[in-house]
Amino acid sequence: MLGNATLTTIAIALGFVLDGKFGDPEGTWHPVCAIGALISRTEAILRRLFPATPRGERIAGIFLWLITCGVSFAVPLLLLFLLSRASRWLAFAAEVLFCYQIFARKCLVDAGEHVRTALDKSVQAGRQAVAMYVGRDTDALTEEGVIKATIETIAENTTDGVVAPLFFMLIGGAPLAFLYKAVNTLDSMVGYHNDAYEYMGWFSAKMDDIFNFIPARIAAVCMVAGAGMLEFDSRNARRIFQRDRFKHKSPNSAQTESVCAGALHIQLGGNAQYFGEIVHKPSIGDDDRAVVKSDIRRASDLMTTAAVFALFLGLTIRLAVTFTPALFR
Numbered sequence: 001m002l003g004n005a006t007l008t009t010i011a012i013a014l015g016f017v018l019d020g021k022f023g024d025p026e027g028t029w030h031p032v033c034a035i036g037a038l039i040s041r042t043e044a045i046l047r048r049l050f051p052a053t054p055r056g057e058r059i060a061g062i063f064l065w066l067i068t069c070g071v072s073f074a075v076p077l078l079l080l081f082l083l084s085r086a087s088r089w090l091a092f093a094a095e096v097l098f099c100y101q102i103f104a105r106k107c108l109v110d111a112g113e114h115v116r117t118a119l120d121k122s123v124q125a126g127r128q129a130v131a132m133y134v135g136r137d138t139d140a141l142t143e144e145g146v147i148k149a150t151i152e153t154i155a156e157n158t159t160d161g162v163v164a165p166l167f168f169m170l171i172g173g174a175p176l177a178f179l180y181k182a183v184n185t186l187d188s189m190v191g192y193h194n195d196a197y198e199y200m201g202w203f204s205a206k207m208d209d210i211f212n213f214i215p216a217r218i219a220a221v222c223m224v225a226g227a228g229m230l231e232f233d234s235r236n237a238r239r240i241f242q243r244d245r246f247k248h249k250s251p252n253s254a255q256t257e258s259v260c261a262g263a264l265h266i267q268l269g270g271n272a273q274y275f276g277e278i279v280h281k282p283s284i285g286d287d288d289r290a291v292v293k294s295d296i297r298r299a300s301d302l303m304t305t306a307a308v309f310a311l312f313l314g315l316t317i318r319l320a321v322t323f324t325p326a327l328f329r
Contacts, residue, residue, distance in 0.1 A: 005322045006319075015101075019105055020106055058203065064186070080098075080173075137273040137276065150299075155303070164184070165181065168180040183207055212252040220258070223256055233265060
């Protein structure tokens with residue numbers, strides 16, 4: 001009989017396949033929406049309970065993180081436990097569904113295609129499309145700016161949307177991966193350096209950096225390997241990675257962006273506008289050639305190949321850890 005660890009491994013693989021096939025169908029409910037709603041409601045309550053001082057908001061931010069992450073981990077864990085009491089196969093089906101919902105590889109591919117086809121119509125259509133996926137101001141972006149913003153999003157989210165969830169799934173199944181999604185969602189909602197979240201969001205931002213530290217580097221290595229499989233310039237990808245991987249305020253974002261820039265011989269990064277203010281950021285990669293719309297698809301292919309490589313590597317290690325002790329009994 002298959003053990004629970006083996007069933008979880010199979011659930012992870014099936015979840016990855018389902019995500020690649022179906023993505024997130026439009027109009028369907030998604031757990032991340034529930035996490036977002038939990039963050040908004042908990043924040044509102046905590047702002048009433050704690051004083052609007054730097055110290056008060058920092059403490060409130062810690063409680064916001066603990067509550068959100070605790071609930072996000074406990075709910076799927078409890079559901080899987082209760083289902084397993086009725087039927088281990090029912091629990092298995094639920095974990096497959098959870099894993100499927102956590103992965104976001106196809107969503108990234110679809111987002112890239114959305115922007116690319118919008119640019120075929122006009123630059124303005126491209127600006128409107130990319131605004132759905134990035135935090136920067138897009139009203140003044142040129143076609144080159146729209147393409148670069150899209151590629152940067154795909155490259156950075158190779159970690160957030162695929163490799164990091166996979167990493168935590170492999171360690172603790174769907175519940176731990178949902179905890180990671182809560183960490184990531186908190187950072188995207190409150191981890192800003194602005195008047196509203198400078199103090200309330202500092203803990204969420206720091207924890208996101210910590211949780212992504214190892215996965216971001218795994219994603220970068222897998223992306224270098226993927227560049228070689230796709231016959232992109234893996235040597236240059238490795239060179240730019242070693243040179244530019246810390247050229248970002250976040251210790252993690254430039255890890256995969258630098259590999260992508262090197263593999264495609266393009267330059268990413270640079271100054272960007274957020275909430276009407278210019279944020280000065282260093283460039284990543286060399287300006288060997290101008291970016292073109294087809295580079296969006298190349299970036300998606302690189303992300304997908306890296307994701308498949310990470311899945312194969314992770315499942316191999318998990319199966320080895322699961323079955324090796326039995327060989328020595």
